[in-house]
Amino acid sequence: MAAREIDPRAPEPPYRQIAADLIAEIARGDLAPGKPLPSEKELTERYGVARNTARSALAVLREQGLIYTVTGRGSYVVEPTGGADHHGDA
């Protein structure tokens, strides 16, 4: 299987559905702090969307401060505790 129940015709656009799905995974602890999220390519296959759409979903989480992204490596769940930062914040 691949697609995770994304409705292109739902009132919520796909990228928001995906964002919500990822946020739920983080809240659930499925995606723990410091751990990498699925790559854009993974999201692309998993949800059956284009890369831009997967990227838009990640952008939502990034704007909400839930994740941070490192060029050439991937996106990671922000760590609420333990000092040493990562993306630009003191």
Next chain:
Amino acid sequence: MAAREIDPRAPEPPYRQIAADLIAEIARGDLAPGKPLPSEKELTERYGVARNTARSALAVLREQGLIYTVTGRGSYVVEPTGGADHHGDA
């Protein structure tokens, strides 16, 4: 010379034009079975495109079963006869 007449504005996208060019070379015997194709870097310089574009072209040939690729070495024209070597088959 370098660029092989790739038209960025043609109806056929560059990566398909390059793929077609390479396929023609194989059909013509210019690229014989078992012999390595130009590296991605070579294709990049030859057609004046980005590496991603060259890779997309190679992906087309790979999907058509015309070539196989080995990490760290390169892509090779598949051998139609009983070679007993190359990519994964006994």
Next chain:
DNA sequence: CTGCATTTGTGCGTATGTATG
């Protein structure tokens, strides 16, 4: 075995063109 260069694999950032509602 170690170190280096080459090559492919992967992943992200960004821009453009096109299509649809």
Next chain:
DNA sequence: ACATACATACGCACAAATGCA
């Protein structure tokens, strides 16, 4: 015009495999 989405393309960086000295 705008938001959303897809396809394509360029650029950059790092990881892993390979081959050779």
